[in-house]
Amino acid sequence: MVDCPGATGLYTYQLAEHLKVKPGDVLSVPFGSQQLGAIAVRLLSEQPDQLQSAQIRTVDTLISAGFFTASYWQLLERLAAHYQTPLIQVIRTALPPGLLAKSKRRIRLASQPDSSRLSQLTDSAQQLLSRLQQSPTADYSWRYLQKQSRTAYRDLQQLLQQGWVESYLATPRPPRPKQQQAVSLVAHDPCLADLTRRQQEILAVLQRHGGDCWLSEALQLCRTTATTLKGLAAKGCLIIESREVLRTTHGAQGDRDRPKTLTSHQQAALAAINPLSGFASVLLHGVTGSGKTEVYLQAIAPILQAGCSALVLVPEIGLTPQLTDRFQARFGDQVCVYHSALADGERYDTWRQMLSGHPQVVIGTRSAVFAPLPKLGLIVLDEEHDSSFKQDQPIPCYHARTVARWRAELENCPLILGSATPSLESWLQVKGAEAEETSRGGEAEREPAEKSSESDERQGGQKITDPKATTPPATGSPSQLPRSPLPHSLYLSLPQRIHTRPSPPIEIVDMRRELGVGNRSIFSRTLQRSLQAMQDAGNQGILFIHRRGHSSFVSCRSCGYVIECPRCDVSLAYHQPHSQARPTLKCHYCGHAQGHPAACPECGSPYLKRFGSGTQRVVSELAKQLPDLRCIRFDSDTTRTKGSHRALLSRFAQKEADLLVGTQMLTKGIDLPQVTLVAVMAADGLLYMSDYWAAERTYQTITQVAGRAGRGDQPGRVIVQTYTPEEPTIVAIEKQDYAAFASAELAQRKALGYPPYGRLVLLRLSSLDAIAVEHTAEKVAIALEKDYLSELVSERDYTILGPAPAPILRVAQRYRWQILLKLTLGVALPDIASLRQHCPDRVSFAIDVDVLNLF
Numbered sequence: 001m002v003d004c005p006g007a008t009g010l011y012t013y014q015l016a017e018h019l020k021v022k023p024g025d026v027l028s029v030p031f032g033s034q035q036l037g038a039i040a041v042r043l044l045s046e047q048p049d050q051l052q053s054a055q056i057r058t059v060d061t062l063i064s065a066g067f068f069t070a071s072y073w074q075l076l077e078r079l080a081a082h083y084q085t086p087l088i089q090v091i092r093t094a095l096p097p098g099l100l101a102k103s104k105r106r107i108r109l110a111s112q113p114d115s116s117r118l119s120q121l122t123d124s125a126q127q128l129l130s131r132l133q134q135s136p137t138a139d140y141s142w143r144y145l146q147k148q149s150r151t152a153y154r155d156l157q158q159l160l161q162q163g164w165v166e167s168y169l170a171t172p173r174p175p176r177p178k179q180q181q182a183v184s185l186v187a188h189d190p191c192l193a194d195l196t197r198r199q200q201e202i203l204a205v206l207q208r209h210g211g212d213c214w215l216s217e218a219l220q221l222c223r224t225t226a227t228t229l230k231g232l233a234a235k236g237c238l239i240i241e242s243r244e245v246l247r248t249t250h251g252a253q254g255d256r257d258r259p260k261t262l263t264s265h266q267q268a269a270l271a272a273i274n275p276l277s278g279f280a281s282v283l284l285h286g287v288t289g290s291g292k293t294e295v296y297l298q299a300i301a302p303i304l305q306a307g308c309s310a311l312v313l314v315p316e317i318g319l320t321p322q323l324t325d326r327f328q329a330r331f332g333d334q335v336c337v338y339h340s341a342l343a344d345g346e347r348y349d350t351w352r353q354m355l356s357g358h359p360q361v362v363i364g365t366r367s368a369v370f371a372p373l374p375k376l377g378l379i380v381l382d383e384e385h386d387s388s389f390k391q392d393q394p395i396p397c398y399h400a401r402t403v404a405r406w407r408a409e410l411e412n413c414p415l416i417l418g419s420a421t422p423s424l425e426s427w428l429q430v431k432g433a434e435a436e437e438t439s440r441g442g443e444a445e446r447e448p449a450e451k452s453s454e455s456d457e458r459q460g461g462q463k464i465t466d467p468k469a470t471t472p473p474a475t476g477s478p479s480q481l482p483r484s485p486l487p488h489s490l491y492l493s494l495p496q497r498i499h500t501r502p503s504p505p506i507e508i509v510d511m512r513r514e515l516g517v518g519n520r521s522i523f524s525r526t527l528q529r530s531l532q533a534m535q536d537a538g539n540q541g542i543l544f545i546h547r548r549g550h551s552s553f554v555s556c557r558s559c560g561y562v563i564e565c566p567r568c569d570v571s572l573a574y575h576q577p578h579s580q581a582r583p584t585l586k587c588h589y590c591g592h593a594q595g596h597p598a599a600c601p602e603c604g605s606p607y608l609k610r611f612g613s614g615t616q617r618v619v620s621e622l623a624k625q626l627p628d629l630r631c632i633r634f635d636s637d638t639t640r641t642k643g644s645h646r647a648l649l650s651r652f653a654q655k656e657a658d659l660l661v662g663t664q665m666l667t668k669g670i671d672l673p674q675v676t677l678v679a680v681m682a683a684d685g686l687l688y689m690s691d692y693w694a695a696e697r698t699y700q701t702i703t704q705v706a707g708r709a710g711r712g713d714q715p716g717r718v719i720v721q722t723y724t725p726e727e728p729t730i731v732a733i734e735k736q737d738y739a740a741f742a743s744a745e746l747a748q749r750k751a752l753g754y755p756p757y758g759r760l761v762l763l764r765l766s767s768l769d770a771i772a773v774e775h776t777a778e779k780v781a782i783a784l785e786k787d788y789l790s791e792l793v794s795e796r797d798y799t800i801l802g803p804a805p806a807p808i809l810r811v812a813q814r815y816r817w818q819i820l821l822k823l824t825l826g827v828a829l830p831d832i833a834s835l836r837q838h839c840p841d842r843v844s845f846a847i848d849v850d851v852l853n854l855f
């Protein structure tokens, strides 16, 4: 793989006799007329058929062996195999762009030159050698050497051949702390005669602000220029100096956050985690507000002390500023944040810095699972149930939880999966058959041991599964499936909130009854009263709407026409960031935007109506019904710019508003003590998204958002409005009984062979050409059955659904078809990547192994 934009394939090179290269080594290769960095991906023992010897160029040199640890390379290979993605795509996902191009290649002396062989060198090669010998550090950057002589390249080859010098990539220094100019007042006599009025004014302003601030702040405060301030510095009235900017928002170094005294549950959890040395997968099931983060922090501290690093994966970094703040407050600049939204340069710097092996904590989103930390001591996945850990596109469609598990196995370190609402998959892995038993009710035979282990957990105890005592994960027919917990798995629970604060009760409000008594508002009477009471008490609340303005669409009252996206088969959503803004219509699939028409495009009627209940609609209804309530809207319209999440949240934290109204973003990591009320507008919208895990997602989302209430001294209250209060998921939410929910849901999945009792693989095809994609999908489906499945997999163990048009046929002008393959768990998925050969160039093809989003 060559590090050059546009060179997307794999290239074949030949190796000189003396060069020993392993996959993952960094090489220097000729490419066109350039000399480029490259990574060795695979060693071939035979020349590929389609290439002729004359076409194959030779690798110049090995720049750096063991750039990645062997286990890192194994991880990438495993990912490519499991997700049936070319290795090159996996490498591109894992490594930041421009990694090799920017790396500094250096040359150093490797061994004592044998003087008898010196004469074999050309004069200029001898010069290069003596230049290196004279260098105080016995090395130079390659760029410098190239500048010294035009024959540097050939000279170097001679020295490399002799084994007297070697090239390597410079390890970067950890990023230097950022320096910034600061101004501080020197105690002065205010009547200093030679100061102008203006200068005295400036000093007075600074004095009022504590006499110490950043230069940039001082300029703004005093509305002055740097020259003026320097003038004052020259007179000895103030000092301007460079000072380190702490990357934490917590001010001076002194007030670093100290470890908290743990509750007994936290202590029990930590006592189980700390002694783990090799691989173990820990499910930390802690109710919202139970202090999971504190457990992570204290589990990480000894890892750092031992000189190792830790990786913390979170669903969305922008949405969890509080979490990153807490890590930085505890570990200072040993914490770095890594996610794909960083600028390329920042990603590159952070990446190289991680390779250095300094003990550190990397916090990041799913792609941070590839952080190249050489001495990894612990991986944490916070909110492990969150679906943003799964990548839908582009390929590889990996799940960071799966990859993290492999990584922990390869690095032989523990993995902590934290959640208040674990994914059913993780739950089944630690619980085995126990997870299902209540669904069979009283009839089922209970194994005697199970009862006692259950009561253990109630006491915050934990149960480690002795790897020797359990059978390995079963493979074969579903009836053998996970009877016992997976080996090396550990279940820890934090069943109570901190300070034994009660979890807020969840009230379900039947909206049908509201209509029955003539309340046509989108707010139930209970909710209206609670909002009023909350405001009267000076508390704050959160109002959750399940999706951004999505269900809102515009239609014509006269003819019923619904305005649709011209490029996709969906209706356009109505957007208006604030009441003065011009309304626009937007497509949530392709981003198309247009103005709101004055009249119906179909019949010309001026009576257009918008339907649905997006955040906007809720906010404007609130303004009518409770005009005194101050709201902050928190959705994709209001949080688009960088830093706006943090800004809106801190305005809310400072009580600039009574109510935060928003979508999914509200479910995560908000820890504000003054929030006493949480309301869910319509739980049904979540439930009826037609995929097999809608119920699981509904349970998780509502429980998470409910968990934002009552985290301070005052008790919380949660109101969930619904049209279907009898739905089992809603009933389970009301009872806050995760185990009961899980067993009922697992029973259904088992009956239908859905994950975690079966595997789903989705083949996605798309094209601008509607006919071509349909034909290709048919061909691929036939080939899938005939060439791959029927020979390798028993007929009982697979089902092919489709080909069928995707739920939304057209997105951004591309027509989409899909084929869903359902496999019995434990049955190996044959290598189907070569199905791609049935796709003409204009049809794109992607394999999503263990698919989550069936869109």
Ligand SMILES: Nc1ncnc2c1ncn2[C@@H]1O[C@H](COP(=O)(O)OP(=O)(O)OP(=O)(O)O)[C@@H](O)[C@H]1O
Residues within 6 Å of the ligand: 260, 261, 262, 263, 266, 286, 287, 288, 289, 290, 291, 292, 293, 294, 420, 498, 668, 669, 670, 671, 707
């Ligand atoms: N041992 C402790 N003593 C005192 N306060 C604590 C302790 N542990 C955690 N806290 C505080 O309790 C609050 C809740 O903890 P934390 O946010 O870690 O819980 P969580 O389980 O991660 O919550 P969620 O999953 O709901 O976001 C935080 O404000 C935290 O600082």
Ligand SMILES: [Zn+2]
Residues within 6 Å of the ligand: 556, 557, 558, 559, 560, 561, 600, 601, 602, 603, 604, 605
């Ligand atoms: Zn019309």
Ligand SMILES: [Zn+2]
Residues within 6 Å of the ligand: 565, 566, 567, 568, 587, 588, 589, 590, 591, 592, 811, 812
């Ligand atoms: Zn569109």
